[in-house]
Amino acid sequence: MRRWFVGFVFGLAAICTLTPTPGLGQTAATTPYTPPRTRDGHPDMQGIWQALSTAAWDLEDHQASLGVPAGHGVVDGGTIPYLPSALARKKENFDKRATLDPVTKCYLPGVPRITYMPHPFQIVQQADKVTILYEYASAVRYIYMNGVPHPRGPIEWWMGDSRGRWEGNTLVVDVVHFNDRTWFDRAGNFHSDALHVVERYTPTSPYHLLYDVTIEDPKVFARPWKMSMPLYRRQERNSELLEYQCHAYLLEQEWNNPASTFFEKR
Amino acid sequence: MRKLRCHVSPLVLALVSMPTVVLVVVLLAPAPAAGQAFWPKETPKLPMARTWIAQKATLPPYTPPRTPDGVPDLQGVWSGAGGDNNSVLEEHEYIDVTTPAQESFVSDPRDGKVPYTPWALAKRKEILAGLARGWPGESGERLFTSPGSFCLNAAPVFSFDAQEIVQKPGAVIMLSDDAYRVIPTDGRPAISQNAKLWFGNSRGRWEGNTLVVEVTSLNGRAWFDSTGQFYSENTRMVERWTRVDANTIDYEVTIEDPTIYTRPWKISFPKRRAGTGPRDAPRGTSVTTALPPATNDPHANELWETACYEGNTESVDSIHAIGFNWFTGVTPPK
Numbered sequence: 001m002r003r004w005f006v007g008f009v010f011g012l013a014a015i016c017t018l019t020p021t022p023g024l025g026q027t028a029a030t031t032p033y034t035p036p037r038t039r040d041g042h043p044d045m046q047g048i049w050q051a052l053s054t055a056a057w058d059l060e061d062h063q064a065s066l067g068v069p070a071g072h073g074v075v076d077g078g079t080i081p082y083l084p085s086a087l088a089r090k091k092e093n094f095d096k097r098a099t100l101d102p103v104t105k106c107y108l109p110g111v112p113r114i115t116y117m118p119h120p121f122q123i124v125q126q127a128d129k130v131t132i133l134y135e136y137a138s139a140v141r142y143i144y145m146n147g148v149p150h151p152r153g154p155i156e157w158w159m160g161d162s163r164g165r166w167e168g169n170t171l172v173v174d175v176v177h178f179n180d181r182t183w184f185d186r187a188g189n190f191h192s193d194a195l196h197v198v199e200r201y202t203p204t205s206p207y208h209l210l211y212d213v214t215i216e217d218p219k220v221f222a223r224p225w226k227m228s229m230p231l232y233r234r235q236e237r238n239s240e241l242l243e244y245q246c247h248a249y250l251l252e253q254e255w256n257n258p259a260s261t262f263f264e265k266r
Numbered sequence: 267m268r269k270l271r272c273h274v275s276p277l278v279l280a281l282v283s284m285p286t287v288v289l290v291v292v293l294l295a296p297a298p299a300a301g302q303a304f305w306p307k308e309t310p311k312l313p314m315a316r317t318w319i320a321q322k323a324t325l326p327p328y329t330p331p332r333t334p335d336g337v338p339d340l341q342g343v344w345s346g347a348g349g350d351n352n353s354v355l356e357e358h359e360y361i362d363v364t365t366p367a368q369e370s371f372v373s374d375p376r377d378g379k380v381p382y383t384p385w386a387l388a389k390r391k392e393i394l395a396g397l398a399r400g401w402p403g404e405s406g407e408r409l410f411t412s413p414g415s416f417c418l419n420a421a422p423v424f425s426f427d428a429q430e431i432v433q434k435p436g437a438v439i440m441l442s443d444d445a446y447r448v449i450p451t452d453g454r455p456a457i458s459q460n461a462k463l464w465f466g467n468s469r470g471r472w473e474g475n476t477l478v479v480e481v482t483s484l485n486g487r488a489w490f491d492s493t494g495q496f497y498s499e500n501t502r503m504v505e506r507w508t509r510v511d512a513n514t515i516d517y518e519v520t521i522e523d524p525t526i527y528t529r530p531w532k533i534s535f536p537k538r539r540a541g542t543g544p545r546d547a548p549r550g551t552s553v554t555t556a557l558p559p560a561t562n563d564p565h566a567n568e569l570w571e572t573a574c575y576e577g578n579t580e581s582v583d584s585i586h587a588i589g590f591n592w593f594t595g596v597t598p599p600k
Binding site: 159241251256 | 334416418432434439441442443444446448450454455457463464465487564565568569570571575582583586587591592594
């Protein structure tokens, strides 16, 4: 409870004191966009969305490497403000990313990484909750919107505990109760179990959401920091979520391979 | 009640390195997973398809309410099949504390048996004999364990479990604690049969009061239960979801596959609206049901992250270490 409460106060402080991000991303409209409403009167952001950034590989500016497209970073200010004590771990993660990245073991990617994995996701809105269905691992995430606070911790979940509210046209989601086993990207950017994430989903056109995220983790970062990217509505006429059952592929590949060290190393 | 996904107890995980065969056999006896019920030996045989077919025949006609879009309203939170869930598909007597006597899920043919071809029946018996669960008739060989042990969800087993149904224009969405289905009802064509999925590809339509869902493109790698009742890449399923009263959905699925079954066959059972099940139904006891209800817990009805993700890491390791094979489906003779 205490950790959550402290995190919550920090989070509020971060929201209140950081300068609101003006016109982030290419999708910010010059005139404010008014989204359609659901039957419950809230902004309707239902449908299938996908990020087109390279954030899943590296949140910061990076050159191309084998299988990794080059990309502009999505971090406000360009650099993640690690505590000096955490930088060595980040470097080690990067050097050993091919084996250490939790995603290579098909663990759930956590929040916000699952949003910018290169797979579509679908938003479903009801009066009491917003549900996000992810193609990746067929993961399902419930964001309770009924005012019930986070459960008392300590709890360590891969995807954390999500509680949402509406601020104007923006869905604001407060996420706590993470484990310390997920990364933000393939480049080894990491966090502790003190991670506190605030996501903001704002429709900027019928086809775009602006995805702003505030990351706070006093054990790893010197100060709260932000990332931002557009999310794109999938336009294909036959668009639907299919499946990426990651661990099924991995298990099948490793199961009958006598040379596999997969099961010893997990 | 949750379906029994994992037949290897957490105790196994700690002890799996111990080499004694006897120990492994003892530990492989299914131990209840979280929320799994214990059933005393004297539990009367649990009802399933046979009882439901008889009960359904006595129900008066019912017209379900409509959604604002004018289709039957199936929305709400619905129970799973109940009993020991899909632990064992066919009728059986008491096996152990998690597997009480229960009627068959199979409503057609009337004998409650899956109508395998001779080739498929031999395959099925081979898998059954190699389950190493400590049941009678086992070969001692460890062939396969239920793919459900790895938390890989699939059709139709997802429908055997509890879920919330949400309807949107052109789609029916089914939500559980660790998976989902989105069933388009907008008339779009199915994906190519060359693409195979654990859940298959679902296409829904409304016929009177019934949601009819055709499921194709199945990858044939999952089982109907934990005892090797299988289907194949050639299998097609047609589900029928019908409200028969305010608090009951009649669930029926027809399974067709001439490469492994001699005829189409059906599974049928009722799904009850959460909290409205028959009060006189036999109940097992679990850690959950043994505790007094938390009256003021605002989180009581929330779905929290389950451990049934990430390949359910510990059970994967132990099942591999014990020597089971990875079930990659069957290859029926041409």
